[in-house]
Amino acid sequence: MGIELSQEQHAVLKETRAVATPAEFQALLDAARPEMDRIVREVMEPSQPISTTVTELRDLYLAVVQYEAPLASKAYGPERRALLRGAIQLLDTANLWFGEGKRTGAYQVRPVDQVIKASRPWRGRLKAFADQAFAFEPDVAEQFADVNTSGTLAEETSDLAMLLRLAKQHQARLAPVGLTEDFLREGSALLDEVSGRDLLGILGLRNREEAMVLRNSIVTYATLLGNEARAAGVNACWDLPEAKRRGSAAAPDEPAPVETKPADAKPAEPKPAEPKPVEPAPV
Secondary structure, three states: OOOOOOHHHHHHHHHHOOOOOHHHHHHHHHHHHHHHHHHOOOOEEOOOOHHHHHHHHHHHHHHHHHOHHHHHOOOOOHHHHHHHHHHHHHHHHHHHHHOOOOOOOOOOOOOHHHHHHHHHHHHHHHHHHHHHHOOOOHHHHHHOOOOOOOOOHHHHHHHHHHHHHHHHHOHHHHHHHOOOHHHHHHHHHHHHHHOOOOHHHHOOOOOHHHHHHHHHHHHHHHHHHHHHHHHHHHHHOOOOHHHHHHHHHOOOOOOEEOOOOOOOOOOOOOOOOOOOOOOOOOO
């Protein structure tokens, strides 16, 4: 039997879910960077599965939203809440792209036929939106009906780029009939994949090791912000025992410090075994 999520939990999940495109990830990272540089003094390794940490942080963020008023009275206002929310999004995305998730470090670019096939439902849905929104403007609706007649990757890339531009240009007309931000993100992700761009290269990361350092930095940053939110909650809700208990229970585990060694460091030589005392022979 599945677990039923409350309306508040659904809202938190929507606010803190992973982003779909490198551009969104980079924007979140740029916004977080000043605070990350200020509070992260030592990068930590995860001490538990990152998915577990994300779940715990989301539960903590839900408590932060629910007790917004008392927290605001104790110097934990919208800015700190926004930083925590962004950190959870960054962590969920980094886990998906660099860590335990399905992409495991890079976009898995599919063959041309699979990419074209994957874009068909998205393109068909966009056409349905446009057919309704521009039922009396067939010249506009016709622009959304383009198909990849050649079956080539170049045409698919061109088509998706054009359709995304049109969707954003006419978003105000298309939104009432069903077009959403999630739908646009899905189209952007398809365009990234059909373009064959490597995720690490897009983000300016030179190798897998740099990606893991970035992921661990985000783990550390999100955990520290979670600790701050918990401490603020205990302080602000001192006279609300139930709120204090929620904050404590939702706190993520502390990551373990990463041991950094110089590249040219020599391995430590084993110490010689100490001689054992000689026991007198029995008489």
